[in-house]
Amino acid sequence: GENVEQHPSTLSVQEGDSAVIKCTYSDSASNYFPWYKQELGKRPQLIIDIRSNVGEKKDQRIAVTLNKTAKHFSLHITETQPEDSAVYFCAARGVTGGGNKLTFGTGTQLKVEL
Amino acid sequence: DSGVTQTPKHLITATGQRVTLRCSPRSGDLSVYWYQQSLDQGLQFLIQYYNGEERAKGNILERFSAQQFPDLHSELNLSSLELGDSALYFCASSPLETFSYEQYFGPGTRLTVT
Numbered sequence: 110g111e112n113v114e115q116h117p118s119t120l121s122v123q124e125g126d127s128a129v130i131k132c133t134y135s136d137s138a139s140n141y142f143p144w145y146k147q148e149l150g151k152r153p154q155l156i157i158d159i160r161s162n163v164g165e166k167k168d169q170r171i172a173v174t175l176n177k178t179a180k181h182f183s184l185h186i187t188e189t190q191p192e193d194s195a196v197y198f199c200a201a202r203g204v205t206g207g208g209n210k211l212t213f214g215t216g217t218q219l220k221v222e223l
Numbered sequence: 224d225s226g227v228t229q230t231p232k233h234l235i236t237a238t239g240q241r242v243t244l245r246c247s248p249r250s251g252d253l254s255v256y257w258y259q260q261s262l263d264q265g266l267q268f269l270i271q272y273y274n275g276e277e278r279a280k281g282n283i284l285e286r287f288s289a290q291q292f293p294d295l296h297s298e299l300n301l302s303s304l305e306l307g308d309s310a311l312y313f314c315a316s317s318p319l320e321t322f323s324y325e326q327y328f329g330p331g332t333r334l335t336v337t
Contacts, residue, residue, distance in 0.1 A: 141324040152225065152313060152328040153266065160324075198266060202324055208279025209254060209317060209324055213266040 111136040111203040115214025122189050123222055130217045132199035133181040141202035142182045143211070144173060148195045156197075157184070189221045226250065227316050227329035235335045241302040244332045248295055248316030254278070255297040256317075256326060257289055261310040272297055304336045 112135040122128050134142075140161040145153035159166045159173045159182065166173050170189075175182040186193055196218050200211040226249035236242055248255050257269040268281035272291035283289075286304075291297045301308060311333050315326040 143325065145328075152330050154225075155325060155327065158325065200266075206279060208271045208273070209256070209326070210268050210271065210279045210281060211256075211326060212268065215265045 110205070111139060111201055111210075111212040113199060113201050113212050113214045115199050115217060117217060118215065119218045119220070121220045121222060124189060124191060126189055128184075128186045128189055128193070128219055128221075130184045130197055130199070130219070131181060132183070132201075132214050133179075134201040134212075135180070136201070136203050136205065137177075137180060138204045139201040140204060142173070142175060143200050143202075144171075144184050145198045145200065145213075146195045147198065147216075153198060186219075189219075191221050191223060194219055194221045225327040225329065227314060227327055229312075229314050229329040229332050231332060232330065233333050233335075235337065236304060237337055238304055238306060240304050240336075241300065242304065242334065244299040244301070244312050244314075244334075246297045246299070246314030246316075246329055248297070248314075249327060252316035252318050252327075253295065254317045254319070255291055255295070256315040257283075257297070257299050258313040258315065258328075259310050260313060260331075261307075264310075266313070269299070301334070306336050309334055309336045 143158035147153045172185045199214040228247045253274045269283040271279040311331045314329045
């Protein structure tokens with residue numbers, strides 16, 4: 110089945126700096142890659158996603174890039190703010206076995222320091 | 224608020240017991256997903272239902288079962304509970320199975336097995 114690896118597990122940046130989180134996936138047929146933000150004790154919130162036929166997608170301060178050849182995708186947050194502090198999860202949608210199954214990475218704890 | 228509702232918010236029970244978690248998807252969504260989130264396992268996909276039928280299965284234990292009812296709400300049944308079943312259980316929903324891959328998570332049910 111699909112396997113998703115995520116790095117780093119923790120990331121500390123100064124307010125205003127950029128943050129980059131990287132994920133790799135194993136199933137070359139995977140076709141959808143969402144990113145979720147989860148604050149402590151809250152639900153995962155979908156913040157941005159990308160499909161396999163697109164190389165990059167931006168939404169204000171966040172962007173996601175996808176390299177299908179290398180099977181990796183990244184989340185970029187620019188001009189970080191304290192409210193960006195949370196755990197971020199990447200995921201990949203596998204196509205084998207039917208359904209709409211997402212395999213998640215292990216998460217990145219982002220801390221934005223003042 | 225994602226529009227996905229889950230009850231109860233918290234559940235404390237003893238080993239060997241059985242519990243039922245309930246989820247109502249967003250209005251119009253046909254697919255329901257169940258995920259388990261524990262500290263050492265991250266977000267693990269359990270099972271997906273689409274319009275009442277099971278569509279995909281993850282690492283769901285035989286002690287666990289789920290169903291989706293005609294009104295599209297879903298229940299996750301956990302039996303013969305063990306200490307290791309303590310976790311956050313999330314339900315997510317999405318509109319269709321094809322072309323709409325986005326999954327929106329509910330607030331979760333925190334299960335504590337003592």
